[in-house]
Amino acid sequence: MGNDNDNRMQQQARRGFVQSDEKDFGESSLPVLHRAVEEVYYLINRGYPVTNVTKFVGNHYMLSERQRLALARSISPKEQLISRKEREVKSIAGRTIYIDGFNVIIGLEIAFSKSILFRCMDGTIRDLAGLRGTYRLIPETDMAAEALSGSLEELQVEKAVIYLDKPVSNSGRLKQKLLSYAEGANYEMEVVIEDAVDHELKQKPLVATGDAIILDECDQWFNLAEYVISHRIGEYPFIMIYEKEND
Numbered sequence: 012m013g014n015d016n017d018n019r020m021q022q023q024a025r026r027g028f029v030q031s032d033e034k035d036f037g038e039s040s041l042p043v044l045h046r047a048v049e050e051v052y053y054l055i056n057r058g059y060p061v062t063n064v065t066k067f068v069g070n071h072y073m074l075s076e077r078q079r080l081a082l083a084r085s086i087s088p089k090e091q092l093i094s095r096k097e098r099e100v101k102s103i104a105g106r107t108i109y110i111d112g113f114n115v116i117i118g119l120e121i122a123f124s125k126s127i128l129f130r131c132m133d134g135t136i137r138d139l140a141g142l143r144g145t146y147r148l149i150p151e152t153d154m155a156a157e158a159l160s161g162s163l164e165e166l167q168v169e170k171a172v173i174y175l176d177k178p179v180s181n182s183g184r185l186k187q188k189l190l191s192y193a194e195g196a197n198y199e200m201e202v203v204i205e206d207a208v209d210h211e212l213k214q215k216p217l218v219a220t221g222d223a224i225i226l227d228e229c230d231q232w233f234n235l236a237e238y239v240i241s242h243r244i245g246e247y248p249f250i251m252i253y254e255k256e257n258d
Contacts, residue, residue, distance in 0.1 A: 025125070043072055044081075045254050055086065066079070072126050081129060084129065098229070099233070105134070108219055110171060112183075116152070119159060121140060130250070173202045175204050206249070215229060216230045218228070218231075
């Protein structure tokens with residue numbers, strides 16, 4: 012019982028931390044994951060749905076639920092990878108960027124918590140944290156908000172519009188936190204609490220998100236989480252469950 016309580020407390024203290032990840036994504040597990048990725052990638056490029064494929068391949072290799080989720084989030088069909096790369100921009104100076112707030116902030120919180128993050132085939136940074144309507148501020152929230160605001164200044168944006176999901180708890184508190192760190196900045200920040208964030212972002216000209224559905228429909232996107240992590244934290248031990256020749 013004591014160990015279970017210790018594990019739960021550690022998970023609460025570190026955003027995105029799950030004890031089993033050390034085994035599921037450790038060096039000994041990567042060869043199996045690489046084989047699974049190769050098979051999933053082959054099948055989804057031939058039109059098979061990623062959900063069905065990850066279940067089928069996951070059953071074959073007896074993968075955990077976290078490993079299957081990592082497969083689904085890390086891999087994309089070649090056609091989508093090409094399309095996303097063509098619409099990715101490297102400079103956002105003088106522009107307005109529309110940010111998927113919880114998507115970006117939670118990724119940064121996980122990075123500052125030194126928990127597990129994945130560098131995916133499309134170059135985005137994704138995690139395995141499930142929001143499920145609940146969110147609470149943690150000490151790393153301040154670190155994430157400060158790093159985000161400072162990075163937007165460095166990037167010389169004209170305006171940042173951050174969308175937060177209205178149904179998610181503490182979205183109002185996060186809004187105030189984000190605005191407080193942008194006070195006095197050389198760009199304008201607006202934080203919008205919205206019921207249908209994905210729908211809104213799909214229609215914007217320039218977005219920041221790791222959400223594949225939004226990335227496939229938006230006009231342009233900037234890899235904001237990757238920028239903030241690389242410039243504010245430095246070299247990070249991202250997990251890559253695919254081998255580079257598949258990229």
